[in-house]
Each structure stands twice: as structure tokens, then as C-alpha cells.
Amino acid sequence: DTAVSQTPKYLVTQMGNDKSIKCEQNLGHDTMYWYKQDSKKFLKIMFSYNNKELIINETVPNRFSPKSPDKAHLNLHINSLELGDSAVYFCASRQSEAHNEQFFGPGTRLTVL
């Protein structure tokens, strides 16, 4: 069983389009994250949600809007895609403060043309 899943795995789209990436975790974890990994492999936190509430927003452009319909899901919607948005986006989850280990999804490779 996949612990943290993301769809789609690959996303190729034109500049200016709007797209969404979905993430689901079946671990019963309280906290979920979105990370962006660029071509140099730098991993940067974008958002963190705890029990459906936004905890961290790391100066990400307003074009990025996360949504957590329930504790198990954290989706990422991106408006007006730009070339610089091309990257691998990882979703991750964490059980609690006492159990800090983060479980990452397989990633979504976004290519903006």
C-alpha cells in the first residue's frame, strides 16, 4: 500500500495555464507539506498544513494555492504557470511533533513550456 501518493506523476503544460497536483496520505498523519525541488536538487518547503489548517507559507507567490479538504489530502493549485515553476513537487506527511519523520510522496515532475 502506498503511504503518500501524488497525481499526476508527470505534468507538461504551456505557460499561462492553470494546473493542480493532488496528494493523499493513508498514514493517519496530522501534518502535510509541499516541497519544491529545482533542477539543482535544492529542496524548499512551500507550505505546511496541520489538521487542515495552514501553518507555514514560505513566501510562495499567490499563484500557488494549497487546499486541504481533510487531514488526509493536501492539493496544490497553480495559476498562470511560468517557466520558473518547472520543478519536481513533493508532498510529504508527518505524524506529530513527537514523531518527526517525514514520509515523502513519489513526486510530480512539472514542465512548463
Added chain:
Amino acid sequence: GQQVMQIPQYQHVQEGEDFTTYCNSSTTLSNIQWYKQRPGGHPVFLIQLVKSGEVKKQKRLTFQFGEAKKNSSLHITATQTTDVGTYFCAVGYTSGTYKYIFGTGTRLKVLA
């Protein structure tokens, strides 16, 4: 934004050689985690260190947290081709934090 430096950025070793990556912060850390990302894969949690001077071992991997809790190292003894990947540290500045800052990563290549 905040950045945590890891050195070296890249390392090529012959199979059987040892490997070490270092993670450095200018600020005292609450704890530090280490992750491994295989080529084309996602980061996978290896370990967490919390106490000053802590040393933990996992088979051929040895993790150390500095006495001042500002740096950490990961040492692999007798590397194997399965060790290939990028190793990241992730630092937590405050206890119970939701936010971890990932280091710049060290890419390891092991030549058979």
C-alpha cells in the same frame, strides 16, 4: 531564505572507499534529520539526532551531532553501489517545529 550548507556538493568514490558528508548551520539546532534520495526517487528518512554529541549507527552508516548542535555528519564505511544518491540533512531550529530546512545536499556516486 534560510539555507543550510552541506559539503561536499558532489563526491565520487570507488566502491569500498569511505564517504562523509557534513551539514553546517550558523545557528544552534534543536534537532537534525538525514534523508537519502536515490536518482529519480523521493527523499527517504534515515535518522533523527536530538542530543548534543549524539552518535547513532545504522549498519555501515554513522551519524553524528556536534557538541554545539550546529553541525552534523554522515559517514558511510566501505561504500557500495547501492549507496548512490543524494544525502540531505534537514534541520529543525525549535523543538516541536513544523518546519524543517533542508540542506543543499551531497550527491554521491560510487564507481564499481
